[in-house]
Amino acid sequence: MINRRSLLKNTMLMGAGALASQLPLSRAFAQDKSLRLYWWGSQDRSKRTLDVAQLYEHSNPGIKIVGEANGADYWPKLTTMIAGRNMPDIVQYEPSTLPDYSKRNILLPLDKYLGNVIKTDKFAPGALELGTVDGKVTGIPLSINAFSLLYNADAFAAAGLKPPGANTTWDEFADLSVELTKKHAKSKVWASPNASRYNYVFQAWLTQRGKLLFTADGKLGFDVNDAKEWYDYWDKLNKRGGVVAADIQAQDQSLVDSNPLMKGNALMGFTFSNQLTAYQGGTTAKIGITSLPHLGSGKPSGLFYRPGLHWAIAGMSKNPDEAAAFINFFVNDLNAGKLLGAERGVPVNLDVRDVIAPQIDPIAQKTVDYIGEIAKRVTAYPPPAPAGSNEIDHQVFRPTADKLAFGQIKVAEAAEMLVNDSKKILKY
Incomplete structure (x- = not known):
């Protein structure tokens, strides 16, 4: 090696x-x-x-x-x-x-x-x-890969809980995260990462709601209200104790090695399907894979081949x-x-x-197998990200989520900050 x-x-x-x-x-x-x-x-x-x-x-x-x-x-x-x-x-x-x-x-x-x-x-x-x-x-x-949710199958089995699956809603995911964290009961280990700082999860969240992260003409495909809903979900789950602490989440550099799941601080992880091999290689626990939570039966999955x-x-x-x-x-x-x-x-x-x-x-x-399983639920590939999208991720999306997680700003402030600062980078 x-x-x-x-x-x-x-x-x-x-x-x-x-x-x-x-x-x-x-x-x-x-x-x-x-x-x-x-x-x-x-x-x-x-x-x-x-x-x-x-x-x-x-x-x-x-x-x-x-x-x-x-x-x-x-x-x-x-x-x-x-x-x-x-x-x-x-x-x-x-x-x-x-x-x-x-x-x-x-x-x-x-x-x-x-x-x-x-x-x-x-x-x-x-x-x-x-x-x-x-x-x-x-x-x-x-x-080809797709958005996915990885989970520590052994931890779910030990807690006597059913892991998330293709039918899991966002509300069910939140309740499951809180319950798993309590039953696992280990210091500095939570069920879920705080995915408010992952722009690809936000992209899937928006797709499920018929919106886009970026439009074809290079502008934001969401507004302040969409951002409020996003931040409110993770802020509430953070306060309920279902996601990793802010100081640990802030160390995640969107790399496998720095992800809370790989580091042992989270029992689930929002990743790309091809990364299962890397995550499994970093632990003796059995890692499972499924799709992201969604709004309910018959609703868009938010998934697309990428x-x-x-x-x-x-x-x-x-x-x-x-x-x-x-x-x-x-x-x-x-x-x-x-x-x-x-x-x-x-x-x-x-x-x-x-x-x-x-x-x-x-x-x-x-x-x-996962790529094949979601074939009937994927949607069209979104428009290409505009120039400046990488800066938005590093200079706006992640820092804003961190400030909210640390309690330095409120949900409404985070939403305004995300939209306004992103528009400045996109120059409109």
Whole structure:
């Protein structure tokens, strides 16, 4: 298993498999083309990613992949690299950030590579639409996933409570969280995280109500009253003792390692379906997966298929053709698919999906099954997030939720702050 600290320290200094040291010096330093690959994720993701990069190096002499993994400072570091015109060739984005960076003309349109360098004939139907911004494909989806609710099945069994399921409403979830916290009765352990600071849960909450996080013209798809309802729900659940304490929740950087469920402070977690493998790997307890709570029977689920992650090529890359070829290998090569499994989500290439099906472990199979189970309840993919959406998440959404959780502001103030400060960033 790759050690994260050593990975962060050393991957900037060597190729994925340190192959340069095994090649004649003249070729390693004079002829090799180097591609920098930048991503975030668990140690398992880093190992799988570097294994694929090493496989690619073996079959493509003259190409060296330099892996750069990062954690909580992923986006600030990327911003610094962009400002210094030192951006990695290939960068990992999530659905909420790809449109933002694309609209800034930082990313290279990939349309000219589609169908020739980057094969798309085996992609799941509609997959390319998930990486299209303003009519141009700027991101290649690596997988398909969906919003999900993970839970500690052993804790529910020990408490004699039925875990949440596809029919659980938000009101039932709140009551269940309070009861589970009381019955579990362990210091610094609560049933649920305080999801008021998770914009993707808010997005599902809005979708269930026929609203959007962002509209197609780049504005907010909700108003102050919607925000009040959202904050009021979590504020009340916080006061009832059903969610983790504010000081613990504030440490969550939207990474697996910092999530309250992974840290043992929560017995449930709002995450993306592909992350089940990482969470299960961090505990001996059995982790279950289900869909998010909703408004009731027959009501919208708030779920939609989303690209698990994207690879995008920097507009300033000196080797865009080579970068496109590597992305093609990453998403379409069957052996690469076997190494990657379903860690980033259900593979976007249908042939790869079939090939890994017999080999994936029971935990990964749960994520595949989950994607299939919600098929009849998913809605349309929402409009791309506007430029500034990433700043809204980091500078407005999370801080506002934290202030409310700490009791520094009231629900009404939080709602006004979210809407007004977000509009300032969106400049309207």
